[in-house]
Amino acid sequence: MDFKFSSQHIEIRNSMRRHTEQEMRQHVRDSDDTERFPKHLFKRWGEIGAIGARYPEKDGGVGLDKISDCIIREEFGRVSQAFCGAFSAHSHLGIWPIWKAGTEDQKKSYFLPALNGDKIACFGLSEPDGGSNIRAMKTHAKKDGDNYIINGSKLYITNAPLADFITLAVRTSPEISPKSISLFIVDLPNPSIKIDHLKKEGLKGSETGILYIDNLCVPQEALLGSREGTYPVILDSLTENRVGVAASVLGVAKGAYEEALDFSRTRIVAGKPILEYQAVAHRLANMVTDIEATHWMVYQGAWKVDQGGIDHESAAKIKLFASEATFRVTENAIRVLGGAGIMRDYNVGRHHRDALVYLFGEGTSDIQRNLISRSMNERDLLPE
Numbered sequence: 001m002d003f004k005f006s007s008q009h010i011e012i013r014n015s016m017r018r019h020t021e022q023e024m025r026q027h028v029r030d031s032d033d034t035e036r037f038p039k040h041l042f043k044r045w046g047e048i049g050a051i052g053a054r055y056p057e058k059d060g061g062v063g064l065d066k067i068s069d070c071i072i073r074e075e076f077g078r079v080s081q082a083f084c085g086a087f088s089a090h091s092h093l094g095i096w097p098i099w100k101a102g103t104e105d106q107k108k109s110y111f112l113p114a115l116n117g118d119k120i121a122c123f124g125l126s127e128p129d130g131g132s133n134i135r136a137m138k139t140h141a142k143k144d145g146d147n148y149i150i151n152g153s154k155l156y157i158t159n160a161p162l163a164d165f166i167t168l169a170v171r172t173s174p175e176i177s178p179k180s181i182s183l184f185i186v187d188l189p190n191p192s193i194k195i196d197h198l199k200k201e202g203l204k205g206s207e208t209g210i211l212y213i214d215n216l217c218v219p220q221e222a223l224l225g226s227r228e229g230t231y232p233v234i235l236d237s238l239t240e241n242r243v244g245v246a247a248s249v250l251g252v253a254k255g256a257y258e259e260a261l262d263f264s265r266t267r268i269v270a271g272k273p274i275l276e277y278q279a280v281a282h283r284l285a286n287m288v289t290d291i292e293a294t295h296w297m298v299y300q301g302a303w304k305v306d307q308g309g310i311d312h313e314s315a316a317k318i319k320l321f322a323s324e325a326t327f328r329v330t331e332n333a334i335r336v337l338g339g340a341g342i343m344r345d346y347n348v349g350r351h352h353r354d355a356l357v358y359l360f361g362e363g364t365s366d367i368q369r370n371l372i373s374r375s376m377n378e379r380d381l382l383p384e
Helices: 007-034 040-047 066-079 081-094 096-101 104-115 231-266 278-306 312-342 348-357 365-373
Strands: 121-124 140-144 147-158 165-171 181-187 193-198 208-219
Touching (some): 007 040, 007 066, 007 081, 066 081, 066 231, 066 278, 081 121, 081 165, 081 231, 081 348, 096 104, 096 181, 140 165, 147 165, 181 231, 231 278, 231 348, 278 312, 312 348
Parallel strands (some): 121 165
Antiparallel strands (some): 140 147, 147 208, 193 208
8 A cells, every 4th residue: 555645746736836825825815805706717727737637638638637636626725715616616517527428519619618717617506495405406498399498596506607608407307316307508698597696604705606597598409418317427526526625625624724833833822832732732633633534535535536436425424524624623723823813814714614615515514424324224334
């Protein structure tokens, strides 16, 4: 067993660290205050190969592995999980299904421009009444000659206010089954889709919308892969993305820990740094332990993906632990800083607000527990 990163992985981390510190961090505070995303970053991410990292060279990507993808997301999350959330909604959720199941024309018109950052993608899955139950989806499409007429609504859609297209999940038949859910690619803005910008407590630097879809008419060519029933593509996309999301919140935890550790070394109380007080030192010890455990879960998950795939239960365990551990770490970071922890001059408060989102976003913690426990009567889920 070899737990070391390759020299290529180390260079990728160093390169992404330079990018995030020199080109991203300067925009974080203003973006958090205004709740507007600096769109030029998408183009820049295309130029440096971050968007295309996970995709094969033959398809226009960079041809790196999942471990590299997780390193990129971790470094992005360390500086701004809001920016990383926008990146993930575009680079994975928005275009992975097109790469996996799209026609050649769809890949040429949407996937390739998105890889370069010339078009911005979003993914329309969640609904106001559906919660985490995808099969209860109400947004529906009715066949009308060579077209489809779509009606419904979508909620909490990252990048929607600024996206050039949406990969939209829609019910194409009334029965409650996987075959009844299909994906469409729809250009934005569109007169039949009203998008309202949502104001959030966390991930404020990303732009999130609620969509109202009223008699949207799309041609047969908009149907992903020119076929109905692409629900399995959605599940595969969500499963792999849970590993990437876990990597990004690992970055959030590291960012919060680094600031708390630096503060504890320089904050003097009664003549000595607060790091020398056992209560503070123990809190930091708990933080670094959570971070290390998350690190190994994330990168073992990435390794599994690179070996051919990861099962739903393993991905759920990684996402569950990473999001809950990061929430603990960021809360403890605020406690280490004390009153300073709730001041905007420091980043730990923003990190904590962002960590809170991932107790719910990308599948709630209880949904992850459902996925994990579902197979317990059939097989042993302990590692071999």
